Amino acid sequence: MKKxxxxxxxxxxxxxxxxxxxxxxxxxxxxxxxxxRDLFLGKHRYGEFQSSPEAIPTNxxxxxxxxxxxxxxIKKEFYQDNPxxxxxFLTTRGADLGPVLRAMREWGKQYIPGVVYLExxxxxxxxx
Amino acid sequence: MKKxxxxxxxxxxxxxxxxxxxxxxxxxxxxxxxxxRDLFLGKHRYGEFQSSPEAIPTNxxxxxxxxxxxxxxIKKEFYQDNPxxxxxFLTTRGADLGPVLRAMREWGKQYIPGVVYLExxxxxxxxx
DNA sequence: GCACGTCACTTGCAAAAGACAAGTTACAAG
DNA sequence: CTTGTAACTTGTCTTTTGCAAGTGACGTGC
Numbered sequence: 001m002k003k004x005x006x007x008x009x010x011x012x013x014x015x016x017x018x019x020x021x022x023x024x025x026x027x028x029x030x031x032x033x034x035x036x037r038d039l040f041l042g043k044h045r046y047g048e049f050q051s052s053p054e055a056i057p058t059n060x061x062x063x064x065x066x067x068x069x070x071x072x073x074i075k076k077e078f079y080q081d082n083p084x085x086x087x088x089f090l091t092t093r094g095a096d097l098g099p100v101l102r103a104m105r106e107w108g109k110q111y112i113p114g115v116v117y118l119e120x121x122x123x124x125x126x127x128x
Numbered sequence: 129m130k131k132x133x134x135x136x137x138x139x140x141x142x143x144x145x146x147x148x149x150x151x152x153x154x155x156x157x158x159x160x161x162x163x164x165r166d167l168f169l170g171k172h173r174y175g176e177f178q179s180s181p182e183a184i185p186t187n188x189x190x191x192x193x194x195x196x197x198x199x200x201x202i203k204k205e206f207y208q209d210n211p212x213x214x215x216x217f218l219t220t221r222g223a224d225l226g227p228v229l230r231a232m233r234e235w236g237k238q239y240i241p242g243v244v245y246l247e248x249x250x251x252x253x254x255x256x
Numbered sequence: 257g258c259a260c261g262t263c264a265c266t267t268g269c270a271a272a273a274g275a276c277a278a279g280t281t282a283c284a285a286g
Numbered sequence: 287c288t289t290g291t292a293a294c295t296t297g298t299c300t301t302t303t304g305c306a307a308g309t310g311a312c313g314t315g316c
Contacts, residue, residue, distance in 0.1 A: 016181040019236025019243040020165050030156045037148050046293050053144040083282040103227040108147025115147040211311040
């Protein structure tokens with residue numbers, strides 16, 4: 001028997017109508033924004049994401065890339081068919097998370113001792 | 129041959145020296161920033177956090193309040209001894225997460241249909 | 257003066273998510 | 287032919303989360 005669905009008015013995927021909560025429903029975990037950060041740093045391939053210093057587990061990376069694509073934040077482009085090899089690019093929607101990352105970077109710089117940042121943050125390549 | 133192992137000096141609790149990753153090590157989960165948001169909305173008591181529309185599980189709330197306090201983002205102040213009753217306030221350090229929340233709010237407003245925000249975001253009461 | 261409700265938690269257990277290791281597929285290099 | 291690389295998938299184990307229930311010290315109504 002199905003539940004009578006006791007939480008009607010919010011879209012199924014969001015916990016509330018609060019924009020902050022909804023954003024967290026998309027990127028609110030330990031890894032998603034790390035991948036987005038890497039895209040801002042000019043990385044595009046699976047292996048490049050894996051070789052970041054945070055050492056994301058491979059199954060998590062694969063899953064997050066799918067979710068980011070499904071959420072429309074990134075686009076997957078195949079550059080060869082067999083074996084299938086793809087590159088990932090931020091969409092406009094994804095690139096507009098820039099201010100969030102910048103705000104985090106500034107907070108971290110101010111309050112966490114020992115962090116360093118690499119000024120590679122050129123405007124990201126966007127593919128819509 | 130092995131690389132000289134470039135992983136020595138990170139503080140145990142941080143995955144890397146990247147400021148973004150380090151911030152995510154503190155607030156990078158589904159609930160922590162929801163609590164911080166509530167503090168920005170002027171909430172101070174356990175019951176107020178619980179009654180937010182996201183319905184945070186009570187054990188998670190208790191644990192997050194402890195972690196936020198340990199991280200120096202909030203301060204717990206007892207206003208009565210028996211039974212012990214406390215209020216929670218942002219510290220300067222915690223209040224400086226404002227730009228992160230604002231950036232998320234703007235992104236959500238722009239890209240997630242149906243979110244609404246409540247302009248209660250008066251400057252939060254700070255206790256250091 | 258005692259059942260009843262509230263507040264701020266804690267505890268126990270099942271379910272979901274994450275971490276780690278190993279396997280797979282297709283090709284390319286030596 | 288053997289080894290290597292890229293991009294995954296699968297399996298197993300551990301950790302974190304979610305939900306329900308319980309606890310202790312009150313305060314309120316009758």
